[in-house]
Amino acid sequence: MDLAQLVEHFAIPGVLAFNQTPTGLIYASITTPAASATIYLLGAHVAHWQPVGERPVIFLGHKSDFAPGKPIRGGVPLAFPWFATRHDGKTGPSHGFARIQPWTLAFAALTGDELHLTFTLGPTQMSRDLGFDNFRLAYKVTVGRTLTLQLTVANEASTPLVFEEAMHTYYAMADVREATITGLDGVTYLDKNDHFAPKVQHGPVIMAGMTDRVYQNTAATCVLHDAAGKRRITVEKTGSNTTVVWNPWDNGSSAFTDLEPTEWREFLCCETVNAGVNTITLAPGAVHSMQAHISVEKV
Numbered sequence: 001m002d003l004a005q006l007v008e009h010f011a012i013p014g015v016l017a018f019n020q021t022p023t024g025l026i027y028a029s030i031t032t033p034a035a036s037a038t039i040y041l042l043g044a045h046v047a048h049w050q051p052v053g054e055r056p057v058i059f060l061g062h063k064s065d066f067a068p069g070k071p072i073r074g075g076v077p078l079a080f081p082w083f084a085t086r087h088d089g090k091t092g093p094s095h096g097f098a099r100i101q102p103w104t105l106a107f108a109a110l111t112g113d114e115l116h117l118t119f120t121l122g123p124t125q126m127s128r129d130l131g132f133d134n135f136r137l138a139y140k141v142t143v144g145r146t147l148t149l150q151l152t153v154a155n156e157a158s159t160p161l162v163f164e165e166a167m168h169t170y171y172a173m174a175d176v177r178e179a180t181i182t183g184l185d186g187v188t189y190l191d192k193n194d195h196f197a198p199k200v201q202h203g204p205v206i207m208a209g210m211t212d213r214v215y216q217n218t219a220a221t222c223v224l225h226d227a228a229g230k231r232r233i234t235v236e237k238t239g240s241n242t243t244v245v246w247n248p249w250d251n252g253s254s255a256f257t258d259l260e261p262t263e264w265r266e267f268l269c270c271e272t273v274n275a276g277v278n279t280i281t282l283a284p285g286a287v288h289s290m291q292a293h294i295s296v297e298k299v
């Protein structure tokens with residue numbers, strides 16, 4: 001659907017509007033009685049969520065390209081069908097193709113203070129070129145005082161579908177150097193900054209340097225303590241057994257040309273994932289759902 005068709009089919013006066021960037025990206029602008037949000041059709045990318053009376057909960061990079069086919073830095077990139085680098089011996093874009101493809105808006109409805117949206121993605125020329133031609137994705141986003149994100153994958157092939165997936169959420173921090181995460185005590189992680197060495201988390205994750213960790217076999221709720229911002233963000237999840245914690249810090253951020261030099265201080269990625277040992281193998285005709293439920297409180 002083009003911009004005019006989206007407006008005609010889905011706009012809700014005062015709640016759901018559609019706009020287009022000068023670069024041609026269509027996005028939904030959402031204002032419910034409980035929150036505001038912005039979602040791009042490119043990648044079904046949640047780029048903003050802010051409950052009434054709160055600062056934005058989701059970080060968005062100012063240098064992001066916002067261009068067709070390019071990933072958006074910040075927000076909630078959706079990784080599918082692989083996480084980070086493709087590792088089945090074939091090449092492909094970092095974090096897969098889902099975040100750089102335009103999705104379709106299939107449903108929008110306001111119930112009470114919450115706006116419910118569903119985006120879908122099926123096979124495209126790019127996915128087929130990368131070897132994925134028999135899948136369907138549905139992404140339900142519920143915008144309100146809390147934010148609920150649910151990614152469902154359906155296998156329409158006659159053979160198993162093997163995939164990784166992530167909601168690579170960039171949570172806004174007043175200062176990541178004062179941030180900690182609880183919920184991962186005792187969990188084994190692969191330290192990507194130490195040649196994927198397996199290590200065990202003891203106590204809270206204390207953000208004190210470049211961090212790129214894949215916590216395995218954990219469905220635990222994580223709480224991000226933003227001490228400088230005097231608030232905490234809680235991420236409850238289902239259908240996800242991997243949690244990734246990432247921040248490039250000052251020494252790593254120069255590798256990211258779409259990040260301002262000091263923006264690393266303003267976010268903490270605590271990602272809802274199935275990857276590595278938690279890779280999903282979906283039988284023909286089966287579906288799998290992964291959900292994150294995000295809430296924020298002042299402390």
Ligand SMILES: O=P(O)(O)OC[C@H]1O[C@@H](O)[C@H](O)[C@@H](O)[C@@H]1O
Pocket residue numbers: 071084094095168192212213244246271
């Ligand atoms: O630059 P990208 O493709 O968005 O990835 C950012 C980071 O995403 C993290 O989830 C990965 O663990 C990192 O290794 C990666 O560098």
